[in-house]
Amino acid sequence: xxxxxxxxxxxxxxxxxxxxxxxxxxxxxxxxxxxxxxxxxxxxxxxxxxxxxxxxxxxxxxxxxxxxxxxxxxxxxxxxxxxxxxxxxxxxxxxxxxxxxxxxxxxxxxxxxxxxxxxxxxxxxx
Amino acid sequence: xxxxxxxxxxxxxxxxxxxxxxxxxxxxxxxxxxxxxxxxxxxxxxxxxxxxxxxxxxxxxxxxxxxxxxxxxxxxxxxxxxxxxxxxxxxxxxxxxxxxxxxxxxxxxxxxxxxxxxxxxxxxxx
Amino acid sequence: xxxxxxxxxxxxxxxxxxxxxxxxxxxxxxxxxxxxxxxxxxxxxxxxxxxxxxxxxxxxxxxxxxxxxxxxxxxxxxxxxxxxxxxxxxxxxxxxxxxxxxxxxxxxxxxxxxxxxxxxxxxxxx
Amino acid sequence: xxxxxxxxxxxxxxxxxxxxxxxxxxxxxxxxxxxxxxxxxxxxxxxxxxxxxxxxxxxxxxxxxxxxxxxxxxxxxxxxxxxxxxxxxxxxxxxxxxxxxxxxxxxxxxxxxxxxxxxxxxxxxx
Amino acid sequence: xxxxxxxxxxxxxxxxxxxxxxxxxxxxxxxxxxxxxxxxxxxxxxxxxxxxxxxxxxxxxxxxxxxxxxxxxxxxxxxxxxxxxxxxxxxxxxxxxxxxxxxxxxxxxxxxxxxxxxxxxxxxxx
Amino acid sequence: xxxxxxxxxxxxxxxxxxxxxxxxxxxxxxxxxxxxxxxxxxxxxxxxxxxxxxxxxxxxxxxxxxxxxxxxxxxxxxxxxxxxxxxxxxxxxxxxxxxxxxxxxxxxxxxxxxxxxxxxxxxxxx
Numbered sequence: 001x002x003x004x005x006x007x008x009x010x011x012x013x014x015x016x017x018x019x020x021x022x023x024x025x026x027x028x029x030x031x032x033x034x035x036x037x038x039x040x041x042x043x044x045x046x047x048x049x050x051x052x053x054x055x056x057x058x059x060x061x062x063x064x065x066x067x068x069x070x071x072x073x074x075x076x077x078x079x080x081x082x083x084x085x086x087x088x089x090x091x092x093x094x095x096x097x098x099x100x101x102x103x104x105x106x107x108x109x110x111x112x113x114x115x116x117x118x119x120x121x122x123x124x125x126x
Numbered sequence: 127x128x129x130x131x132x133x134x135x136x137x138x139x140x141x142x143x144x145x146x147x148x149x150x151x152x153x154x155x156x157x158x159x160x161x162x163x164x165x166x167x168x169x170x171x172x173x174x175x176x177x178x179x180x181x182x183x184x185x186x187x188x189x190x191x192x193x194x195x196x197x198x199x200x201x202x203x204x205x206x207x208x209x210x211x212x213x214x215x216x217x218x219x220x221x222x223x224x225x226x227x228x229x230x231x232x233x234x235x236x237x238x239x240x241x242x243x244x245x246x247x248x249x250x251x252x
Numbered sequence: 253x254x255x256x257x258x259x260x261x262x263x264x265x266x267x268x269x270x271x272x273x274x275x276x277x278x279x280x281x282x283x284x285x286x287x288x289x290x291x292x293x294x295x296x297x298x299x300x301x302x303x304x305x306x307x308x309x310x311x312x313x314x315x316x317x318x319x320x321x322x323x324x325x326x327x328x329x330x331x332x333x334x335x336x337x338x339x340x341x342x343x344x345x346x347x348x349x350x351x352x353x354x355x356x357x358x359x360x361x362x363x364x365x366x367x368x369x370x371x372x373x374x375x376x377x378x
Numbered sequence: 379x380x381x382x383x384x385x386x387x388x389x390x391x392x393x394x395x396x397x398x399x400x401x402x403x404x405x406x407x408x409x410x411x412x413x414x415x416x417x418x419x420x421x422x423x424x425x426x427x428x429x430x431x432x433x434x435x436x437x438x439x440x441x442x443x444x445x446x447x448x449x450x451x452x453x454x455x456x457x458x459x460x461x462x463x464x465x466x467x468x469x470x471x472x473x474x475x476x477x478x479x480x481x482x483x484x485x486x487x488x489x490x491x492x493x494x495x496x497x498x499x500x501x502x503x504x
Numbered sequence: 505x506x507x508x509x510x511x512x513x514x515x516x517x518x519x520x521x522x523x524x525x526x527x528x529x530x531x532x533x534x535x536x537x538x539x540x541x542x543x544x545x546x547x548x549x550x551x552x553x554x555x556x557x558x559x560x561x562x563x564x565x566x567x568x569x570x571x572x573x574x575x576x577x578x579x580x581x582x583x584x585x586x587x588x589x590x591x592x593x594x595x596x597x598x599x600x601x602x603x604x605x606x607x608x609x610x611x612x613x614x615x616x617x618x619x620x621x622x623x624x625x626x627x628x629x630x
Numbered sequence: 631x632x633x634x635x636x637x638x639x640x641x642x643x644x645x646x647x648x649x650x651x652x653x654x655x656x657x658x659x660x661x662x663x664x665x666x667x668x669x670x671x672x673x674x675x676x677x678x679x680x681x682x683x684x685x686x687x688x689x690x691x692x693x694x695x696x697x698x699x700x701x702x703x704x705x706x707x708x709x710x711x712x713x714x715x716x717x718x719x720x721x722x723x724x725x726x727x728x729x730x731x732x733x734x735x736x737x738x739x740x741x742x743x744x745x746x747x748x749x750x751x752x753x754x755x756x
Contacts, residue, residue: 184559
């Protein structure tokens with residue numbers, strides 16, 4: 001995964017599948033720019049046990065993203081704000097929450113929830 | 127799922143996948159009419175945590191379907207009859223079987239099997 | 253699932269597995285009170301295609317639960333409050349959020365986030 | 379799987395799991411007689427990449443099984459009859475159906491359904 | 505699976521999925537030559553419970569394959585050699601290793617490792 | 631996962647499951663020393679959305695492990711040697727192989743295979 005992301009893959013994931021002759025297996029899916037196709041193909045063929053790669057072109061709808069900062073009782077947390085037409089979603093950055101949780105010795109969920117609450121207040125106060 | 131089906135999706139299913147950074151995840155797949163594309167996209171972006179949707183056009187071969195009714199010792203059951211060229215498959219309607227099973231306090235499989243048996247006799251007697 | 257829960261199961265879930273002879277399968281797991289063992293066993297044997305059931309006794313640690321109500325800009329939402337020693341977690345009730353989201357024609361996540369924000373304020377104001 | 383079943387395992391199955399460091403994996407589950415424990419353990423340690431095996435004792439409820447033969451328009455098919463208290467389930471033998479389907483060049487499901495129908499008549503005529 | 509491979513499928517695999525109404529299911533994926541499309545479609549519709557098939561055209565990058573034989577302390581083993589540009593991978597044939605392992609009553613992994621070692625010497629000695 | 635391993639868990643893994651009401655879910659399994667039970671329980675209840683933990687005592691058979699070093703054309707690689715009765719398995723350390731692969735700009739599998747080959751020769755030469 002690390003090498004594929006370094007080579008320009010947008011995203012990488014595994015799906016458990018079941019192959020013939022009772023063999024459990026894992027399907028590797030890689031999303032990437034068509035320009036990175038050759039590099040990603042060679043990486044997959046060289047580094048995994050597969051002997052073939054299949055390609056498909058997909059269209060995508062991607063939300064615009066920017067970052068905002070909110071103050072929680074435990075410190076500042078960045079929010080990833082994703083927008084698409086009139087849709088807006090705010091998600092606290094996991095790493096920020098984890099860092100504050102470690103610092104204050106409290107559960108990560110407490111920080112996450114506080115950041116969400118702060119995001120809600122921000123929306124109302126804007 | 128409910129909202130997607132209400133918004134015109136033909137079918138909706140989840141696939142368990144494994145994402146980077148040790149995150150287990152679920153891939154949401156939605157089959158729908160190209161005309162419903164915008165509505166389904168906005169629904170997915172608004173109601174789930176994803177920030178992107180990918181599209182692909184698929185061809186389909188679909189069996190023709192109609193319904194027949196068979197008599198079982200427990201009451202009438204509808205059969206979904208699916209045909210394609212010379213292929214014909216008859217499947218007892220789950221909800222009918224479940225209702226008769228509850229009414230007679232017997233296992234659903236008993237009703238289902240009786241309906242399948244009746245379907246077989248119907249085929250022979252036609 | 254419906255029948256098992258009605259017969260006293262605490263929880264029911266499916267796990268995808270792979271059996272011999274290339275057969276994909278699903279493992280049915282049922283958690284229940286030992287007193288319901290016979291009823292649950294007979295239900296599973298009667299209603300599924302399995303011919304055997306395996307049992308195991310598990311210990312459990314369960315959080316205490318009670319409910320609180322918070323006010324959001326969209327209406328009242330119940331929170332499930334789970335406690336264990338000094339751990340406390342508040343989770344907005346999914347059904348309440350879904351109902352308000354439908355009523356106001358807004359995303360469920362917006363209501364959910366508002367309920368979490370209200371829960372955070374409740375905690376601070378107590 | 380073949381070796382484990384030959385060494386006395388009652389059943390063997392795989393479950394897809396996700397391990398640390400982004401490694402997809404497969405859990406091997408083996409059900410066997412306690413007397414075969416050492417043999418099965420050594421087989422697993424020798425033939426797979428695992429370095430450890432975990433054991434658990436399970437109770438089991440198993441249906442009694444015997445076989446009956448029914449006549450279908452395509453030939454004789456064995457039924458596996460499983461009973462437990464007042465529960466009785468009849469399942470056409472897959473291999474018999476597959477063989478008749480190949481012989482008559484018809485779908486396996488047609489034979490299977492005919493065997494179920496014959497099983498139903500058997501039950502009524504007994 | 506057997507029938508699909510006999511009818512010209514390149515590969516066949518199952519993916520566990522979760523459908524609506526709490527139904528666990530399995531997605532059947534078949535890779536095949538476009539010329540075999542009608543035959544594979546009819547086989548799937550006739551032999552499974554599905555009422556529809558979806559198609560997609562994929563491009564493929566496939567490694568060239570040839571076989572080499574290496575001598576191990578346990579006997580000769582075929583290696584599948586896969587090449588693509590400057591990438592070369594050698595994989596001992598599973599069936600050869602299994603046969604020698606049975607013959608010498610040793611773990612399959614021992615034979616496999618010996619074949620890999622012999623493959624490495626072959627590469628260095630060429 | 632990171633926190634559980636830091637708190638004394640031997641191993642941690644996820645299994646995809648399907649819960650009631652069409653909810654896909656993930657089962658978290660943690661293997662640990664009974665002495666770490668309270669700490670692991672509180673960590674799980676505090677940091678995840680679950681409200682309950684179930685326990686089971688398992689016996690284990692674990693292979694003895696030590697390390698050996700082999701020389702490959704690309705540099706030294708540590709082998710993990712696992713033994714149990716007369717069973718011995720040698721596995722090249724992933725991190726060593728990855729480091730040499732990066733240093734020589736070659737596929738990780740080439741280094742891994744070279745280490746396996748060297749392990750085989752070591753065994754013969756001892």
